[in-house]
Amino acid sequence: DIQMTQSPSSVSASVGDRVIITCRASQGISSWLVWYQQKPGKAPKLLIYAASSLQSGVPSRFSGSGSGTDFTLTISSLQPEDFATYYCQQANSFPLTFGPGTKVDIK
Amino acid sequence: EVQLLESGGGLVQPGGSLRLSCAASGFTFGSYAMSWVRQAPGKGLEWVSSISGDGVKTYNADSLRGRFTISRDNSKNTLYLQTNSLRADDTAVYYCAKNDVATSLFDCWGQGTLVTVSS
Numbered sequence: 001d002i003q004m005t006q007s008p009s010s011v012s013a014s015v016g017d018r019v020i021i022t023c024r025a026s027q028g029i030s031s032w033l034v035w036y037q038q039k040p041g042k043a044p045k046l047l048i049y050a051a052s053s054l055q056s057g058v059p060s061r062f063s064g065s066g067s068g069t070d071f072t073l074t075i076s077s078l079q080p081e082d083f084a085t086y087y088c089q090q091a092n093s094f095p096l097t098f099g100p101g102t103k104v105d106i107k
Numbered sequence: 108e109v110q111l112l113e114s115g116g117g118l119v120q121p122g123g124s125l126r127l128s129c130a131a132s133g134f135t136f137g138s139y140a141m142s143w144v145r146q147a148p149g150k151g152l153e154w155v156s157s158i159s160g161d162g163v164k165t166y167n168a169d170s171l172r173g174r175f176t177i178s179r180d181n182s183k184n185t186l187y188l189q190t191n192s193l194r195a196d197d198t199a200v201y202y203c204a205k206n207d208v209a210t211s212l213f214d215c216w217g218q219g220t221l222v223t224v225s226s
Binding site: 001032034036038042043044045046049055087089091092094095096097098099100101 | 144152154157166168169202207210211213214215216217
Protein backbone atom coordinates (compact mmCIF):
# COMPACT_ATOMS: atom_id res chain seq x y z
CA ASP A 1 0.00 0.00 0.00
CA ILE A 2 1.10 3.57 -0.66
CA GLN A 3 1.40 5.58 2.54
CA MET A 4 0.74 9.30 2.46
CA THR A 5 2.19 11.75 4.95
CA GLN A 6 1.53 15.46 5.35
CA SER A 7 3.30 18.27 7.10
CA PRO A 8 2.68 20.20 9.12
CA SER A 9 -0.22 18.51 10.91
CA SER A 10 -1.51 21.95 11.80
CA VAL A 11 -0.62 25.54 11.05
CA SER A 12 -1.77 28.78 12.57
CA ALA A 13 -1.86 31.62 10.10
CA SER A 14 -3.34 35.06 9.57
CA VAL A 15 -5.48 36.40 6.78
CA GLY A 16 -3.18 37.35 3.92
CA ASP A 17 -0.46 34.86 4.85
CA ARG A 18 1.07 32.43 2.39
CA VAL A 19 0.56 28.86 3.52
CA ILE A 20 2.41 25.84 2.17
CA ILE A 21 1.40 22.26 2.94
CA THR A 22 3.49 19.32 1.86
CA CYS A 23 2.45 15.77 1.05
CA ARG A 24 4.75 12.82 0.52
CA ALA A 25 3.99 9.41 -0.95
CA SER A 26 5.86 6.30 0.14
CA GLN A 27 6.47 5.43 -3.50
CA GLY A 28 6.25 7.24 -6.80
CA ILE A 29 2.75 8.13 -7.95
CA SER A 30 3.62 10.27 -10.97
CA SER A 31 1.11 13.16 -10.85
CA TRP A 32 -1.77 11.14 -9.43
CA LEU A 33 -2.17 13.41 -6.45
CA VAL A 34 -5.34 15.15 -5.35
CA TRP A 35 -6.02 17.83 -2.72
CA TYR A 36 -9.30 18.28 -0.84
CA GLN A 37 -10.53 20.92 1.57
CA GLN A 38 -12.86 20.00 4.41
CA LYS A 39 -14.66 22.37 6.76
CA PRO A 40 -16.13 21.19 10.07
CA GLY A 41 -19.31 19.19 9.64
CA LYS A 42 -19.08 19.31 5.86
CA ALA A 43 -18.08 16.91 3.11
CA PRO A 44 -14.65 17.29 1.52
CA LYS A 45 -14.36 19.45 -1.58
CA LEU A 46 -12.02 18.78 -4.49
CA LEU A 47 -9.47 21.56 -4.91
CA ILE A 48 -6.67 20.27 -7.12
CA TYR A 49 -6.25 17.16 -9.24
CA ALA A 50 -3.33 15.74 -11.20
CA ALA A 51 -1.05 17.45 -8.68
CA SER A 52 -1.39 20.92 -10.19
CA SER A 53 -4.71 21.30 -12.03
CA LEU A 54 -7.22 23.60 -10.37
CA GLN A 55 -10.76 22.26 -10.11
CA SER A 56 -13.36 24.45 -11.77
CA GLY A 57 -14.60 27.16 -9.43
CA VAL A 58 -11.66 26.99 -7.04
CA PRO A 59 -9.97 30.37 -6.45
CA SER A 60 -6.63 30.90 -8.13
CA ARG A 61 -4.91 31.57 -4.80
CA PHE A 62 -4.77 27.79 -4.49
CA SER A 63 -2.03 26.02 -6.42
CA GLY A 64 -0.38 22.64 -6.39
CA SER A 65 2.93 21.30 -7.56
CA GLY A 66 5.10 18.23 -7.51
CA SER A 67 5.42 14.80 -9.03
CA GLY A 68 6.77 11.43 -8.05
CA THR A 69 6.74 11.39 -4.26
CA ASP A 70 6.78 15.03 -3.13
CA PHE A 71 3.93 17.49 -3.54
CA THR A 72 2.88 20.87 -2.21
CA LEU A 73 -0.35 22.80 -1.83
CA THR A 74 0.09 26.57 -1.65
CA ILE A 75 -2.45 29.14 -0.60
CA SER A 76 -0.95 32.40 -1.77
CA SER A 77 -2.99 34.77 0.38
CA LEU A 78 -5.10 33.12 3.05
CA GLN A 79 -8.72 34.22 3.19
CA PRO A 80 -11.17 33.78 6.08
CA GLU A 81 -13.03 31.05 4.21
CA ASP A 82 -9.82 29.02 3.81
CA PHE A 83 -9.60 28.00 7.44
CA ALA A 84 -10.19 24.28 7.15
CA THR A 85 -8.46 20.90 7.06
CA TYR A 86 -6.64 19.89 3.89
CA TYR A 87 -6.09 16.30 2.77
CA CYS A 88 -3.99 14.86 -0.01
CA GLN A 89 -4.94 11.58 -1.69
CA GLN A 90 -3.06 9.34 -4.07
CA ALA A 91 -5.15 8.26 -7.06
CA ASN A 92 -2.42 6.10 -8.57
CA SER A 93 -3.44 2.67 -7.38
CA PHE A 94 -5.71 0.69 -5.07
CA PRO A 95 -6.01 0.80 -2.16
CA LEU A 96 -6.57 4.52 -2.42
CA THR A 97 -5.01 6.35 0.49
CA PHE A 98 -5.30 9.78 2.07
CA GLY A 99 -2.84 11.81 4.05
CA PRO A 100 -3.67 12.44 7.72
CA GLY A 101 -4.69 16.03 7.06
CA THR A 102 -3.38 19.51 7.81
CA LYS A 103 -5.55 21.83 9.86
CA VAL A 104 -5.22 25.51 9.01
CA ASP A 105 -6.54 27.69 11.79
CA ILE A 106 -6.56 31.31 12.77
CA LYS A 107 -3.48 32.74 14.43
CA GLU B 108 -26.37 19.98 -10.68
CA VAL B 109 -24.80 16.80 -9.35
CA GLN B 110 -26.43 15.63 -6.14
CA LEU B 111 -25.62 12.65 -3.93
CA LEU B 112 -27.90 11.83 -1.02
CA GLU B 113 -26.91 9.12 1.43
CA SER B 114 -29.28 7.30 3.73
CA GLY B 115 -29.42 4.19 5.87
CA GLY B 116 -27.11 5.15 8.69
CA GLY B 117 -28.02 4.82 12.33
CA LEU B 118 -27.28 3.07 15.59
CA VAL B 119 -26.48 -0.62 15.33
CA GLN B 120 -25.19 -3.16 17.82
CA PRO B 121 -21.77 -4.78 17.39
CA GLY B 122 -22.07 -7.68 14.99
CA GLY B 123 -25.04 -6.14 13.25
CA SER B 124 -25.57 -5.04 9.66
CA LEU B 125 -26.70 -1.97 7.78
CA ARG B 126 -27.25 -1.19 4.13
CA LEU B 127 -26.29 2.31 3.14
CA SER B 128 -27.77 3.89 0.02
CA CYS B 129 -26.74 6.84 -2.10
CA ALA B 130 -29.27 8.35 -4.49
CA ALA B 131 -27.58 10.16 -7.37
CA SER B 132 -28.93 12.80 -9.72
CA GLY B 133 -27.72 15.42 -12.14
CA PHE B 134 -25.39 13.21 -14.17
CA THR B 135 -25.41 10.00 -16.21
CA PHE B 136 -24.96 7.68 -13.25
CA GLY B 137 -23.94 4.55 -15.13
CA SER B 138 -21.08 6.36 -16.86
CA TYR B 139 -19.12 6.96 -13.68
CA ALA B 140 -17.39 4.88 -11.08
CA MET B 141 -18.58 5.55 -7.56
CA SER B 142 -17.00 5.14 -4.16
CA TRP B 143 -17.54 5.13 -0.43
CA VAL B 144 -15.21 7.02 1.91
CA ARG B 145 -15.59 7.11 5.67
CA GLN B 146 -14.46 9.37 8.47
CA ALA B 147 -14.41 8.31 12.11
CA PRO B 148 -15.27 11.05 14.62
CA GLY B 149 -12.42 13.54 14.81
CA LYS B 150 -10.29 11.50 12.42
CA GLY B 151 -9.16 11.66 8.81
CA LEU B 152 -10.60 10.28 5.61
CA GLU B 153 -10.46 6.56 4.82
CA TRP B 154 -11.31 5.06 1.45
CA VAL B 155 -13.67 2.10 1.79
CA SER B 156 -14.70 0.82 -1.62
CA SER B 157 -15.14 1.70 -5.31
CA ILE B 158 -17.19 0.24 -8.13
CA SER B 159 -16.98 0.71 -11.89
CA GLY B 160 -19.75 2.38 -13.83
CA ASP B 161 -21.12 -0.91 -15.10
CA GLY B 162 -20.81 -2.54 -11.71
CA VAL B 163 -18.50 -5.27 -12.95
CA LYS B 164 -15.35 -4.23 -11.11
CA THR B 165 -15.18 -3.58 -7.40
CA TYR B 166 -12.30 -2.60 -5.17
CA ASN B 167 -12.26 -2.76 -1.38
CA ALA B 168 -9.99 -1.73 1.44
CA ASP B 169 -8.12 -4.77 2.72
CA SER B 170 -8.79 -3.71 6.31
CA LEU B 171 -12.48 -4.50 5.86
CA ARG B 172 -11.70 -8.20 5.40
CA GLY B 173 -14.72 -8.80 3.21
CA ARG B 174 -17.29 -7.46 5.67
CA PHE B 175 -18.48 -4.68 3.34
CA THR B 176 -19.89 -5.07 -0.18
CA ILE B 177 -20.37 -2.26 -2.67
CA SER B 178 -23.00 -2.52 -5.39
CA ARG B 179 -25.09 -0.32 -7.63
CA ASP B 180 -28.39 -0.28 -9.48
CA ASN B 181 -27.99 1.89 -12.55
CA SER B 182 -31.70 1.67 -13.33
CA LYS B 183 -32.37 3.40 -10.00
CA ASN B 184 -29.32 5.71 -10.02
CA THR B 185 -28.42 4.32 -6.62
CA LEU B 186 -25.20 3.17 -4.98
CA TYR B 187 -25.17 0.79 -2.03
CA LEU B 188 -22.84 -0.35 0.72
CA GLN B 189 -23.80 -3.49 2.61
CA THR B 190 -21.99 -3.48 5.93
CA ASN B 191 -21.85 -6.70 7.98
CA SER B 192 -20.27 -7.83 11.25
CA LEU B 193 -20.00 -4.23 12.32
CA ARG B 194 -17.53 -3.28 15.03
CA ALA B 195 -17.11 -0.22 17.20
CA ASP B 196 -14.27 1.01 15.01
CA ASP B 197 -16.62 1.11 12.01
CA THR B 198 -18.35 4.07 13.67
CA ALA B 199 -17.98 6.90 11.18
CA VAL B 200 -19.65 9.21 8.75
CA TYR B 201 -19.90 7.35 5.46
CA TYR B 202 -19.66 9.51 2.36
CA CYS B 203 -20.76 8.55 -1.12
CA ALA B 204 -18.50 10.06 -3.77
CA LYS B 205 -18.59 10.31 -7.54
CA ASN B 206 -15.35 9.47 -9.28
CA ASP B 207 -14.05 11.78 -11.96
CA VAL B 208 -14.15 10.14 -15.37
CA ALA B 209 -11.71 7.23 -15.66
CA THR B 210 -9.89 8.20 -12.46
CA SER B 211 -9.82 7.42 -8.76
CA LEU B 212 -10.36 10.94 -7.53
CA PHE B 213 -13.62 12.19 -6.09
CA ASP B 214 -15.13 15.27 -7.70
CA CYS B 215 -18.43 15.30 -5.87
CA TRP B 216 -19.40 14.12 -2.39
CA GLY B 217 -22.66 13.55 -0.57
CA GLN B 218 -23.36 15.04 2.83
CA GLY B 219 -22.65 11.74 4.57
CA THR B 220 -24.60 9.34 6.77
CA LEU B 221 -23.52 8.52 10.31
CA VAL B 222 -23.13 4.90 11.37
CA THR B 223 -22.75 4.36 15.09
CA VAL B 224 -21.84 0.88 16.31
CA SER B 225 -22.53 0.55 20.01
CA SER B 226 -24.32 -1.66 22.49
